Amino acid sequence: xxxxxxxxxxxxxxxxxxxxxxxxxxxxxxxxxxxxxxxxxxxxxxxxxxxxxxxxxxxxxxxxxxxxxxxxxxxxxxxxxxxxxxxxxxxxxxxxxxxxxxxxxxxxxxxxxxxxxxxxxxxxxxxxxxxxxxxxxxxxxxxxxxxxxxxxxxxxxxxxxxxxxxxxxxxxxxxxxxxxxxxxxxxxxxxxxxxxxxxxxxxxxxxxxxxxxxxxxxxxxxxxxxxxxxxxxxxxxxxxxxxxxxxxxxxxxxxxxxxxxxxxxxxxxxxxxxxxxxxxxxxxxxxxxxxxxxxxxxxxxxxxxxxxxxxxxxxxxxxxxxxxxxxxxxxxxxxxxxxxxxxxxx
Amino acid sequence: xxxxxxxxxxxxxxxxxxxxxxxxxxxxxxxxxxxxxxxxxxxxxxxxxxxxxxxxxxxxxxxxxxxxxxxxxxxxxxxxxxxxxxxxxxxxxxxxxxxxxxxxxxxxxxxxxxxxxxxxxxxxxxxxxxxxxxxxxxxxxxxxxxxxxxxxxxxxxxxxxxxxxxxxxxxxxxxxxxxxxxxxxxxxxxxxxxxxxxxxxxxxxxxxxxxxxxxxxxxxxxxxxxxxxxxxxxxxxxxxxxxxxxxxxxxxxxxxxxxxxxxxxxxxxxxxxxxxxxxxxxxxxxxxxxxxxxxxxxxxxxxxxxxxxxxxxxxxxxxxxxxxxxxxxxxxxxxxxxxxxxxxxx
Numbered sequence: 244x245x246x247x248x249x250x251x252x253x254x255x256x257x258x259x260x261x262x263x264x265x266x267x268x269x270x271x272x273x274x275x276x277x278x279x280x281x282x283x284x285x286x287x288x289x290x291x292x293x294x295x296x297x298x299x300x301x302x303x304x305x306x307x308x309x310x311x312x313x314x315x316x317x318x319x320x321x322x323x324x325x326x327x328x329x330x331x332x333x334x335x336x337x338x339x340x341x342x343x344x345x346x347x348x349x350x351x352x353x354x355x356x357x358x359x360x361x362x363x364x365x366x367x368x369x370x371x372x373x374x375x376x377x378x379x380x381x382x383x384x385x386x387x388x389x390x391x392x393x394x395x396x397x398x399x400x401x402x403x404x405x406x407x408x409x410x411x412x413x414x415x416x417x418x419x420x421x422x423x424x425x426x427x428x429x430x431x432x433x434x435x436x437x438x439x440x441x442x443x444x445x446x447x448x449x450x451x452x453x454x455x456x457x458x459x460x461x462x463x464x465x466x467x468x469x470x471x472x473x474x475x476x477x478x479x480x481x482x483x484x485x486x487x488x489x490x491x492x493x494x495x496x497x498x499x500x501x502x503x504x505x506x507x508x509x510x511x512x513x514x515x516x517x518x519x520x521x522x523x524x525x526x527x528x529x530x531x532x533x534x535x536x537x538x539x540x541x542x543x544x545x546x547x548x549x550x551x552x553x554x555x556x557x558x559x560x561x562x563x564x565x566x567x568x569x570x571x572x573x574x575x576x577x578x579x580x581x582x583x584x585x586x587x588x589x
Numbered sequence: 590x591x592x593x594x595x596x597x598x599x600x601x602x603x604x605x606x607x608x609x610x611x612x613x614x615x616x617x618x619x620x621x622x623x624x625x626x627x628x629x630x631x632x633x634x635x636x637x638x639x640x641x642x643x644x645x646x647x648x649x650x651x652x653x654x655x656x657x658x659x660x661x662x663x664x665x666x667x668x669x670x671x672x673x674x675x676x677x678x679x680x681x682x683x684x685x686x687x688x689x690x691x692x693x694x695x696x697x698x699x700x701x702x703x704x705x706x707x708x709x710x711x712x713x714x715x716x717x718x719x720x721x722x723x724x725x726x727x728x729x730x731x732x733x734x735x736x737x738x739x740x741x742x743x744x745x746x747x748x749x750x751x752x753x754x755x756x757x758x759x760x761x762x763x764x765x766x767x768x769x770x771x772x773x774x775x776x777x778x779x780x781x782x783x784x785x786x787x788x789x790x791x792x793x794x795x796x797x798x799x800x801x802x803x804x805x806x807x808x809x810x811x812x813x814x815x816x817x818x819x820x821x822x823x824x825x826x827x828x829x830x831x832x833x834x835x836x837x838x839x840x841x842x843x844x845x846x847x848x849x850x851x852x853x854x855x856x857x858x859x860x861x862x863x864x865x866x867x868x869x870x871x872x873x874x875x876x877x878x879x880x881x882x883x884x885x886x887x888x889x890x891x892x893x894x895x896x897x898x899x900x901x902x903x904x905x906x907x908x909x910x911x912x913x914x915x916x917x918x919x920x921x922x923x924x925x926x927x928x929x930x931x932x933x934x935x
Binding site: 319320321322323325351352353354355357380382392393394395396397398400408410418420422426452469470472473474476477479480482483484486487488489490493494495515517519521522523527528531532535538539542543544545546549550551552553554 | 665666667668669671697698699700701703726728738739740741742743744746754756764766768772798815816818819820822823825826828829830832833834835836839840841861863865867868869873874877878881884885888889890891892895896897898899900
């Protein structure tokens with residue numbers, strides 16, 4: 244990992260799009276996906292950035308992500324729409340939905356857009372940031388393949404579903420909460436397994452539903468939701484909004500893009516958008532949001548060296564730096580992406 | 590506590606309304622509030638039921654809750670409204686908002702209603718249940734006086750803000766998540782203090798921001814959010830939707846109804862409502878919701894004697910029983926309420 248390279252965001256975006264089109268994706272879908280992936284890397288969310296390209300390209304070649312997909316938008320009412328992804332790249336589906344939602348919100352002050360027949364949409368923060376830049380609040384979520392047991396259960400039936408709630412400030416950083424439902428991300432359990440270290444108690448259960456500190460047993464078993472029954476309930480709530488209400492698959496109906504790259508995931512997503520200007524006026528809102536941020540940030544810190552931050556603040560600081568200085572990547576990863584642009588399969 | 594009485598819901602509703610009008614509340618505000626309080630008792634949420642009447646009556650007499658309040662509704666767009674509570678009983682404000690939201694959702698398929706200048710609105714579950722009975726999904730929240738530190742801070746600046754997400758099923762139980770942001774409710778810390786028992790680690794910090802198991806130190810200090818930074822971020826998100834976007838007070842701006850009964854709280858609330866019939870059709874939605882519920886409930890349980898339940902299931906079972914057999918109350922509490930109906934002050 245010491246061997247790193249720095250790539251300007253624009254260049255990385257071009258490479259990512261080229262990798263996806265080399266695997267068969269349509270130019271528009273590839274561009275939207277490249278944008279969300281590179282935004283994730285800009286925000287420092289590397290787990291949801293360009294390191295996903297190899298898996299996406301494999302799925303495009305095997306048909307789990309449909310290269311020839313036709314994404315359709317159906318306006319159900321002035322503030323309601325459904326997007327059928329036809330198993331396209333999830334970022335292309337979700338970007339279509341977000342753009343439709345932003346348009347409806349500009350017209351009516353509010354929108355709900357649901358997506359069905361989608362795939363992994365990446366991190367939610369890049370979508371939330373776009374909503375904030377337009378001055379809108381956002382509630383967004385996606386379902387995901389089952390990796391967690393409902394509270395009190397011993398079988399994986401819930402996804403580690405991400406939820407984002409975001410609110411714009413007059414200037415960055417905006418308030419951008421983007422969290423999943425497990426105590427710890429699956430990637431951290433995988434890393435512990437690779438490194439041969441135990442995981443803390445409270446992260447996961449083994450396949451029998453017993454607490455474990457063994458990362459292999461945890462990966463065969465299930466992650467624990469944060470806050471016990473609260474995280475378990477919230478995961479279900481997101482799936483109801485993202486899966487059930489959109490006509491997408493839900494719970495165990497989703498297929499895992501990693502376990503079965505050749506099968507469409509059938510994921511669902513949703514965005515609720517809200518224009519505060521239509522509610523209380525842009526100026527009143529801006530003053531209140533700025534004051535809210537200041538009140539949180541100026542909380543006396545428990546550790547004087549660690550000031551209190553609003554959610555998403557660290558990511559947006561990372562983004563500002565990475566826009567100026569480029570995105571730092573492992574050299575191996577850049578080589579892998581360059582090979583993908585040449586149409587190399589894995 | 591062994592000395593209990595059983596009161597039919599209708600009778601308790603009448604007593605509760607009479608207690609509030611005896612303290613000066615308008616008949617309509619008293620009826621709406623009595624309804625939400627008794628619904629909470631029906632659901633088994635006694636902490637948010639008629640045991641709150643004494644405090645509400647005291648606040649009505651001292652002016653923190655304004656007896657002569659005029660609640661106004663401003664329709665901002667076909668799916669957007671703001672309710673100014675004029676410091677009325679919070680349940681009357683929130684009921685007005687919910688009714689307006691249900692009406693807009695019937696027309697347009699979606700609504701956001703925000704409330705400002707409100708007071709304690711009670712539990713969210715009774716509002717969520719009404720939305721489910723109309724066939725709508727609900728996202729609702731309220732801010733509350735500061736009792737928690739933001740993650741990494743050592744001063745109470747966040748409320749233990751409740752969040753509800755609910756989705757209707759073809760028949761009860763509906764999916765009704767209703768949770769606050771702390772690991773444990775403040776009422777449980779107060780009970781430990783009364784009983785002279787320590788509280789578990791991880792529930793609270795003392796006034797210096799150090800972990801404590803002493804309930805008195807915890808009450809002087811602050812509750813910890815569930816899931817650490819996740820609960821802290823979610824609490825802020827709710828306040829942004831309920832306080833900042835509605836023009837209400839937020840964070841430390843709220844006044845505590847318990848600490849300062851004579852001052853209006855300035856609370857904010859919000860409801861987002863969504864009609865699944867407008868999205869995917871009522872029948873498709875109903876079949877999916879029923880299947881979702883079954884998949885969760887049929888998860889093999891960790892303890893064979895404790896089947897997995899959906900959020901809100903136990904409360905709705907409690908309600909069905911209490912509707913048939915009456916609400917069980919401590920005899921002292923019933924006597925207190927009867928005294929309030931006679932205009933007794935405390």
